[in-house]
Amino acid sequence: MKVESFVNNLGAEFFTGVPDSLLKPLCDYLMNTIGISKKHIIAANEGNCAALAAGYHMATGNVPVVYMQNSGIGNIINPAASLLHDKVYAIPCIFVVGWRGEPGTHDEPQHVYQGEVTLKLLEDMNIRTCVISENMTEVQMREIMEDFQIILAEGKSVAFVIQKGALTYDGKIRYQNDHTLYREEIIRHIVQVSGEDPIISTTGKASRELFEIREDNGQGHQYDFLTVGSMGHSSSIALGIALNRPKQKIWCIDGDGASLMHMGAMAVIGQNAPGNLVHVMINNGAHETVGGMPTAAGDLDFIQIARGCGYTYVVSAANLKELDVALKEAKVRNGLTYIEVKSAIGARQDLGRPTTTAVENKKRFMEQLTSADR
Known part of the structure; x- marks a missing residue:
């Protein structure tokens, strides 16, 4: 189904979400037609989206749309159950969910279980669901929305679960910024300096690049924990390791989208202040792994945030010379x-x-950590 038809049938005027690769046609369409505005906000995490949508509904009386990957369902459970639910405030919302790990399809390991329980999680929250496939027609979509309008009018939420390839968009959009360093190059320099120190890397392409750099170097992968799922939590994992391995230098490779998703972790890290933790945040201002849509990090001063959270040493690097000095x-x-x-x-x-x-x-990572005791 063309994404234009899908959006028109939703009949909504406000969209907020966290980008997803399966929803790239929708994300690109929204960026091309609305951009970042009062009608379209890319939020820090999916719970943030749900609360924002609730505010929009109370201010306007209209029904909002929240889009996300199914991995984000966990972040909406609390607001969906204790804020939106018809037994609480009865705030209607249309969820559009990319179905990663759909049973019967091949996907990465972090998506498999999430894919299995996607429909059940939504149903358990009393959110009526409809699966959008490649074969869905506009007529069928219109009929489904007629039924959904009745449910929405009762203060309940509904969800469209989008299969891979179900939405299409012919428009083109290029995401870019003015920076010159590429993430893989940055990670390669981190690996050179860190040596045999443990590295915890964040979700998405950062972990993929770290894996391939080790392969290129002829090294093993025992030094790295690849946080392939659980977006936004790599720095907390690194904190847990650093506090319990105080004699080892621990490196965390983070991203701006992940940092924004659970930024409160930085306050906890600063409060505990492990002297052996190096938190490297690679900031391209984009959700690049799922398509390149912008994050709120482009105009954010992470240096001031880190200082305010209690990090002892804080620095920003924009070229290899500055990076190498900071790493060494x-x-x-x-x-x-x-x-x-x-x-x-x-x-x-x-x-x-x-x-x-x-x-x-x-x-292998755990074995390497404990081998340092011998």
Whole structure:
């Protein structure tokens, strides 16, 4: 189905969400037609979206649309159950959910279980669902929306679960910024300086690039924990490791979208202030792994935020010289360190994926951590 028809049949005037690769036709269409405005807001996380949508409904009386990958359902459970639900405030919302890990389709390991329980989670929250497939017609969509309008009028929410390839869009959009460093180059320099120190890398292409850099270097993968799912939590994982391995330098490779998703983690890190943790945040101002749509990080001063959260040493780098100086100082320093690296948007077209399983990654990483005691 063409995304234009899908959006027209929703009959909505306000959209908020967190981008998803399966929803790229919708995301690109919204960026081309509405952009970032009062009618379209890319939020920090999906719970943020649900609350924003609630505010919109109360201010206008209209029904909002919240779009997201199914991995974000966990972030909406609380507001969906305790804010939107018809037994609480009865605030209607249309959810548009990209179905990663749909049963019967091949997907990455972090999406498999989430895909299995997607429909059940929505149904358990009393959210009526409709699966949009490639074969869905505009007439069928219109009939479904007629039924959904009755449900929405009762203060209940509904969800369209989008299969891979179900939405199409012919428009083109290019996401870019003015920075010159690319993320893979930045990670390669981190690997050079960190040596055999443990690295915890964030969700998406950062972990894929780290894996391939190790392959290119002829190294094993025991030094790295690849946070292939659980977006926004790599820095908290790194904190848990750093506090319990105080004699080891721990590196966290984070991203701006992930940092925004659960930014409160930075306050907790600063409060605990492990002197052996180096938190490197690669900032390209984009949700690049799922298509390139902008985050709110482009105009955000992460340096001031890190200082305010209690990081001891804070620096921003925009070129390789600045980056190398910051990394080498962090390597020998005793003190909680935050390095923001300004990055361009883009990755190799032939970028591969990890060939080890998630459990294998965890096992080897843990073995390497404990080997430092011997």
